[in-house]
Amino acid sequence: MTTVCASSDIHSPRHLELFKKALEESRCDPDVFVLAGDVVERNNIAEYGRVLSLLKTRHPGTPIVAVFGNEEYRGFEKEYMEKYRDVVFLNDSYRILEARGSRLVVVGPRGALDKPTKWQEKNLPGLARYYSELPARLSELLSDASSTHLPILLVTHYGVTHRNLIGENPAVYPYLASVRMEEVIARHSGLLKAVIHGHAHNGAVESVEVGGVKVYNVALPARGRIVEVEV
Template identity: 25%
Template sequence: MPKSAQCLRFAAVGDTHVTKDSAGQLRAFFKQASEAADALLLCGDLTDYGTADEAKVLADELGGVSIPMVAVLGNHDYESGTPEVVTEILTEAGVRVLDGEACEIEGVGIAGTKGFAGGFGRASLGAWGEAAIKSFVQEALHEAMKLESALAKLRTPRRIALLHYSPIAGTVQGEPAEIFPFLGSSRLEEPLLRYPVDAVFHGHAHRGTPEARTISGVPVFNVARPLLLRTRPDQPAFKLFELPMDAENDRGG
């Protein structure tokens, strides 16, 4: 599909959960995304256990991608305690891995961080009581601050936020209510209200809802691959998002 001067196309997907046995299973999928879009956004849980072997398989599967690739890691990518190894291998494969940083692709700014859990709205966990609870909440606050810092660096008229955990409850609807607090945090929504974006992409909630909106009306897309496979079986398991390049257009178009 030829590039358009009027819009930039993003193919977004998360939760590929690549294992050592995934070799050859995703190469055609990623190539299809590459042919459909101008940039590929990867929303975490790219590997299953966060090992070097899995990251090398993923890097090889991405070998056919000919467009810019931007990613954040997910909780599964941290499982083995060496997320820096996953990041290094993906970086060598041409993926820009964001962890509280920002980058720009053809005039569109992208701010990314993993995010964290803690719940939504009045059900958000508060920093009160045991030290372990306070530490948990501090991690959520830290991730929100990283997102805000990344957003604040952007000077582009068009902006995208890339996460693994959800910033709103709307896109985790469909998951068991008991695990809502572990699927995201409203604290991630707060920077999005101060620094408006055109769209937010996240994964993590495999049984959630594909799309909802922030308080300010910004579209939030849950692009967990298992969710897209189940809800859109007749379409490729990535979200194709077109962003008009005319800065005068309304944000979120």
């Protein structure tokens, strides 16, 4: 088993103190730590370093894997990757990780929504097409990852089902997740051992099963703590 500790939606500096408290109170002893997007607020790249400083102090030497959220703006991925080279950033990609003698594959896109927000429609042309095409692209990525014959952990920022969005306003469900991801998860349930996502700040349900695979919402405002996932 590989122990994964996970969090997201720190929106530093907004929830940085809550993240610090969550780390201090956590009993999770991670092989890998996952940051599932929206680590900073409004693309404040420097704030990412403050989050990492807290994380490394609490869990020195632990591999850190991250995906980008909507607050880590599109087009700035390379800047994050170059500034924080000790983080394994996934951007529609996957990586084999080795930690404490265990090996697993982490697959990481930002994720998709049922439909773009009005702001996204206005300011990010082409995003609706990306959301529409991502489930098929992710399925191909998972097929490639399965060739390693290692357990697979899928990490996205956006949700992958509506089943764990209870607590949110149902009117905004389409802007929090993509239900088309459910079919992708079920199709790859053989080696896909868990799914981690954030974005749903008010999601009252921590985990549900989709196609026999556990799906976790690790958004810090929703959980108030670090989430432990066994893969």
